[in-house]
Amino acid sequence: MEAIELLKYNQGNPLLFNSVLFFFLFTVLYILFTAFAKNIKARNAILLIFSLYFYYKISGEYIGLLIAVGFIDFFVGKYLVKETSLTKRRILLAISVMANVGILIYFKYTFFIVNQFGLQSSQFFSYFTREILTPVGISYYIFKSLGYILSIYREELEEAETNIVNYLLYVSFFPTIVAGPITKAANLLPQFRSATNITRENVSKGLFLLITGILKKVLIADFIALNFVDRVFENPDLFTSFECLIAGYGAFLQLYFDFSGYTDIVRGMAYLLGFELEENFRKPFLANSVSEFWRRWHITLYTFLSENIFNPLSFSLRRIGIIGIYFSILVTFLISGIWHGANLTFVVWGLIHGLCIVFDTMFRNTRKKLVAKVNERYFKWFEILVTFHVIAFSFIIFKAPSLESAETFIYKLFSGIKIVHIEKWMEYYMIPFLVMVIGLLLAFLPERFYKSLYVKFAAIHWSLKASAFALVIIFVYQVLGTSTLPFVYIEF
């Protein structure tokens, strides 16, 4: 009976990638996957069943919503690709957009809207909001599915998917369902249609990414979160200016290592199954402007927003010139903020990024003139430093549970640092401090460092790679006393 209960959905104990149960289930999946690897239909059917079961384990009855979204867009896509009448194409697009955005707004933002507009006392609204829970990963699979329809509408995708299993697998593919990457249909669907081709590179990259992902997530992100950063953000009133400063930097580091570690893990899993997912991070700490930052941070989201919101909006506003561009930037980042969560903190965070990019755009030419007059290399590092601080500041608002809490945090941050607090902090928080310093170094190290590390890892025998993976798990378990927080991005 206990075993049967284990396989059922349990709201208090969702299936996480870092759980023992997932590891066992993945082993079973891989045995079946290996047996049916040559049969594309059977392989995809197994992967779909596993993906749907995985989603059921984390979201229960909301699996119905996922399947409904998949079916709607599958059929809309099928008709849209054939349709030549612009009016009918627009109607089909509208159906998909309304369904997707409507579902997203209803399940994710109803409470927020009702609270913001003080509608809690209304019987009508209280009836509709009484049992809403935000399904895990809804923002990701909605954007994936909507992105597919928009690609067909813009004729970037010339063919619609004709196999419902493949399409549902695209929407629900288990490595990406919780928190992305927001894979493009043009990238993933062709891979589902092709035969499995696992190479030596898949073995190496898969295990390498799993190792780096676990280390990033558990040893850096979770460690600094639990041992310092979260404590300060939960109750900034209790901490000094210096602690808030360090927690501010720490929050940026934690979010990066958490999300990029998670992305490494899911990309590693996908590699082991013979699929390649898009990169989501490319050394974001080395960005020398906020615009550049968004080409390096959560790349799949930025790509989606750029292709589906900024480009069409700025095109439609081209007559008003540069103002139209600025407006489009602000709208795009406002939507980005809202997409991240139903909280005013995300709205403010999005607007800060939008304003910074508007600023970048406004002073692009001035910057070029300035660069011509000074040492370019030093100036670039100066820009990196400024960008780092601007982004770190914005992530204080992002991470704070409310605007009031962010305000308290910022007030404390600027309340004046006393030397004696630094000495004491170092005394008590030496280990989290060192972990943060290591994290910062790793975040600033150039890409070639990781590439050379990968080349060395790829050269060793597969059994040694597997042993290294096992050792990392055992090592990580020694510090598990400070781990297994859900992925920070899970709520998006």
Next chain:
Amino acid sequence: MNKYTLQILFSIILVNGLLLSLSLLGPDFTIKSPIDGEEFVISFPDVRESLFKSAQQNNENAENFLSKYDDSEEIEPETSTKDNGNEGLDDFLTNPETDGERALDIFFKALKNESESRVVRVAHYGDSQIEGDRITSYLREFFQKEFGGEGVGYVPVDDITDNVNYFRSTSGNWERYNVFNHGYSSGKYALSGLVFKYGNGKKEKKEDKGKDNGNDEQTTPEEDVKDGESPIEEKIEPEETIPPDTSGGSLFSSKNSFYLADSYNFLSSAKKQKPKKKKTASLRGSVTLNFGKAVKFSKIGVFYGKTGSNAQVKISDLKSGDEISTVGLEGGSPFGLKYVKYRGNGSTIRFDIRTGINPEIYGFFFDGNNGVQIDNLAIRGHSGDGLLKIDKNYLQAQYDDLNVKLIILQFGMNVMPTIHKESDLERVKKYYSNLFSGMKSRAKNASILVIGPGDMGVIRRGSNVSHPFIGRVVEIMKQCAIENGCAFWDTYHLMGGENSIAAWAQKGYAARDGHFINRGQKIIAAELFKGINGAYKEYLDRIKIN
């Protein structure tokens, strides 16, 4: 099936097999170092526990308790209705009876007979859980609403944390001595456990080393303060010799503190200054307090120890630009408290202190003329034993002169890091027994209420669960409190008991380490007030019958 697919399959099976085999060694496997014999514990996943044990331990009691606060915008204390036999009127308040009197009766008697004519004071001691006037401010608000009173009570010269009622700025030359970390050899602390002096680079620094003092009685000699003799506004010559405090450090010193962040024990805003030549006049320091609009008071008090002759404090209202008064701080030994009346609406009060010698300034009071006043007396990382370092008679005299009728001791969480095994609890029992009996002997004319620690989370095998010994510590503190004639309020069981902290944290009422956050603080204060007020009603009924 290509060979690379098989390599991956074998890799997965290899990792699974290895981890399964290691898990057979047990969740913790001890290895002894062949070199120095030191033991290392290696943990392995307990497969069964990992599979079948829910990651999050839900606590229905906590969920149910908090649900009544979830939808209410305002948190107000309810009226207590539950009769709990001999132990007071609340499930969580124990008000034991000794020789026909209950522990809180002294306080209740003062509430009934004195609160309309003078200020009945409550000294609320605690650690970071209450610092910055958290919890205390809400408790004060509830008491003053019911029994009258105004002002925020005691305000120290400086503190590491901001206060919820005011913004403070001080001249940079203050050094803070406290009973927890930095001993002040005379033992002449304020009842808050603090003394402020001008920094001169020669601060008496005596770090606690975690040594168990366990001593109930103060080692400093008794002061010549006779019953009924008020030292307030009286100049008393300083005693000739005062032996240094040799009582050793706190058992639960800052290094052992659960809250690492708590352990700073503020070292003042002191800039390290070069030693100055001794001057005979014009040593100066200032403190400015900018109060929130809601804070009203009608008396401002300056509280001090030795100040030497010609010491004076100019009190100004910066909002109106008026000088309120210039107060001479005569002598001040053993201590002095000078009140001035205040009739303004001033939100910004400035104190300019000028003395001939480096003075002992204890802080300020912002009070009304009657009702209840609750002083927030918090020291980070403290577990309470430092209070016994205050000269016994000196403290007793302060309690009497300030009309302190209730002493609340809200400690316990900072002892937790020192408890690793069952036998450690004996030490805790001795410690709290000493503390409560020691405080009882110092506060003969006041009731004592011990507030047990709330639930606090620790990470065990990846799950956020209650500290394994927190329930036991609560039991011990309750037992010690009752044995020493103190009342006890059980925060832990009010919260929902074991693993309740997860629910409180999830709803944003507390941080996972156990610190209450805004609404959580108000809930605790409301429930505490409900408990005390319920017991007061029971007292009124009881004396009516008698």
